[in-house]
Amino acid sequence: MPSKKALVRRPSPRLAEGLVTHVERQPVDVELALAQWAEYGAALRAHGWETVETPPADDCPDGVFVEDTVVVFRNVALIGRSGAASRRPETPAVEEVLAERLGCSVNRVREPGTLDGGDVLKVGDTVYVGRGGRTNAEGVRQLRAAFEPLGARVVAVPVSRVLHLKSAVTALPDGTVVGYEPLVDSVTAFPRFLAVPEEAGAHVVVLDGNSVLMAASAPKSAELFADLGFTPVPVDISEFEKLEGCVTCLSVRLRDLHT
Numbered sequence: 688m689p690s691k692k693a694l695v696r697r698p699s700p701r702l703a704e705g706l707v708t709h710v711e712r713q714p715v716d717v718e719l720a721l722a723q724w725a726e727y728g729a730a731l732r733a734h735g736w737e738t739v740e741t742p743p744a745d746d747c748p749d750g751v752f753v754e755d756t757v758v759v760f761r762n763v764a765l766i767g768r769s770g771a772a773s774r775r776p777e778t779p780a781v782e783e784v785l786a787e788r789l790g791c792s793v794n795r796v797r798e799p800g801t802l803d804g805g806d807v808l809k810v811g812d813t814v815y816v817g818r819g820g821r822t823n824a825e826g827v828r829q830l831r832a833a834f835e836p837l838g839a840r841v842v843a844v845p846v847s848r849v850l851h852l853k854s855a856v857t858a859l860p861d862g863t864v865v866g867y868e869p870l871v872d873s874v875t876a877f878p879r880f881l882a883v884p885e886e887a888g889a890h891v892v893v894l895d896g897n898s899v900l901m902a903a904s905a906p907k908s909a910e911l912f913a914d915l916g917f918t919p920v921p922v923d924i925s926e927f928e929k930l931e932g933c934v935t936c937l938s939v940r941l942r943d944l945h946t
Contacts, residue, residue, distance in 0.1 A: 805851030817852025
């Protein structure tokens with residue numbers, strides 16, 4: 688049976704120094720962030736996910752946003768190379784866990800390519816990759832080279848209004864792409880698109896065929912999803928939202944591994 692594993696990394700004591708690009712810097716309560724991170728992991732485990740903690744990266748303020756370090760398709764992990772040079776030290780420990788503990792085949796994005804995992808949205812075998820601030824055209828090319836031989840259909844889309852593609856859009860269990868329309872560069876890039884009423888409502892993690900993990904800061908979007916027959920699982924991630932983080936950023940979900 689395919690496993691349901693989620694890679695996570697505890698927040699650095701330097702979390703408040705994390706990068707911000709599209710928002711004003713606000714004070715971050717690191718102690719509260721740690722409590723919120725623990726609740727996030729508990730919500731994953733309550734829905735059948737095994738959380739796999741990568742070694743801490745206390746010198747990397749953004750290390751908790753572990754999703755940006757890697758993209759996994761089938762059993763192949765493509766280790767990212769962030770467009771933000773200060774984030775590149777986050778990847779070696781993640782690569783080690785994927786290769787040695789989880790048995791992934793590992794490829795790496797090579798210079799001059801840049802790629803953040805937050806720019807990659809998988810919907811079935813379609814892999815959308817955002818070409819924007821942290822991911823360049825060469826990074827897109829290398830992702831294609833890694834995943835198209837495995838059966839992926841890679842679709843590049845522009846990202847200019849937010850930090851990452853998944854800051855603008857994610858997908859529901861039925862494959863419908865959801866997004867906050869003012870922040871989506873190209874709605875027509877997605878065959879099925881549903882506009883949500885709040886920016887934070889654009890961010891969901893599919894827990895199973897019915898349930899979606901989402902931020903507690905998007906109650907109207909939660910009502911919309913419930914009306915469509917899904918079960919919202921809200922978590923408070925307010926301290927991470929101050930750093931442009933969302934529910935997808937805090938884990939790498941591995942659904943296709945056979946271990």
